[in-house]
Amino acid sequence: MQEINEKYFEGERALYGLSNAILENVTFGEGESPLKETQNLEIKANIFKYKYPLWYSNNIKVTDSTFETMSRSGIWYTNNISIKNSNLQAPKLFRRCKHVSLDHVFFSDAEETMWTCEDITIKNTEINGDYFGKDSSDIYMENVRVIGNYIFDGAKNIVCKNCSFVSKDAFWNCENVTLINCQIDGEYLSWNSSNIIFRDCTIESDQGLCYMDHVTLENCILNQTTLALEKCSNINATIKSKITSVKNPISGVIKAKKIETLIIDPAKVDPRDTKIISEEAIVKKGSVSDQNQEGE
Known part of the structure; x- marks a missing residue:
């Protein structure tokens, strides 16, 4: 060479x-x-x-x-690229790329970065910037820290392990997402997404986890999470903490240590389609079907 x-x-x-x-x-x-x-x-x-x-x-x-x-706008329409032990200061660095591998990389300004890319692996990396990962697919992340709003809007086929996200409106309009042992802090988490799994995650979100279909929360903590699961269907949630408030879930099962406030409006959802299980008494607002509210 x-x-x-x-x-x-x-x-x-x-x-x-x-x-x-x-x-x-x-x-x-x-x-x-x-x-x-x-x-x-x-x-x-x-x-x-x-x-x-x-x-x-x-x-x-x-x-x-x-x-x-x-x-x-540094790396566009490029395939089979790996970057290790490098510092990336510029915005809009990746666009319409395939087969991208990043390890021990620091993004100081990842605004509008990694858009419409495919087959992405990111490990041991710090990402700072808004609108990272829009409309991208087939993404694997491990030991990654992200600070920036609107992460992964419209993305699909995502797996994140041992990651942290400080992000408003993260994972909106997504499909097929699995987050394992992740920490997530941000308003309006993952609206309009489907087939999304949170496993062993800690979440704090104002009005998060809404308007979703097939949402699973396994062994999660929801710190100060308010008005959660509004208009969500096919819920399978096991929460090992309290939930500050739950509003108008459509269907499924929600099990929590405590739900401080449960808001059910029968004019908007059928209370019979969601089973609520709480270790402690629930403060109810609206008309709630007793057969679907259980204390342990």
Whole structure:
């Protein structure tokens, strides 16, 4: 393979179409699209300072590198790319990419990043920024921390293990999501989603978990979670904490240590279709069918 070491490039399309090369300690200064339409590259300890560094590229391996703030919209229409031990400062870095692997990566500004991408693996990473992962699919995340609103809007086929999310409106309009041993803090969690599982998770959400179908909560804690499960159907929830309030669930089973306030409006939902099981007495608002309210 060709080796390019300790070089500085600037100007538009500096190494356009490069293939089968190792770039080490290379800096790309001002100039758009320095590595457009490249393939089979190993990029080691490089610095990207300007826009659109990797578009329409294939088989790219990046380690110990930096994408500075102005390298925005940096990795689009690129397939089979891995990035390890790197710092990503620029927004909109990934768009319409396939087969993306990230490990020990820091996103300082992930605004509008990882949109409409497929087959994504992210491990040991910190992500900061709004609208991460919109309309993407086939995502696996482990030991990832996310701070930013509107995460994974419209995404599908997601598995997250040992992750934390501080995010308003996370997991909206999603399909086929499993979160295991995750911490989630944010308003309006996962509205309009289907086939979503929370297992051993800790959740704090104002008016979260609403307008969903086939929602499962296994052995979860709902801290200060209010007006939960509104208009949700096919619920299977086992909560090992109290729930501050539950409002108008459509159908299923909700079992909790305590439900401080249960709001059921028979004009909007049929109380007979949801079974409520609480270890302690429930404060009820609205008309509630006694046969579906149990104390243990």
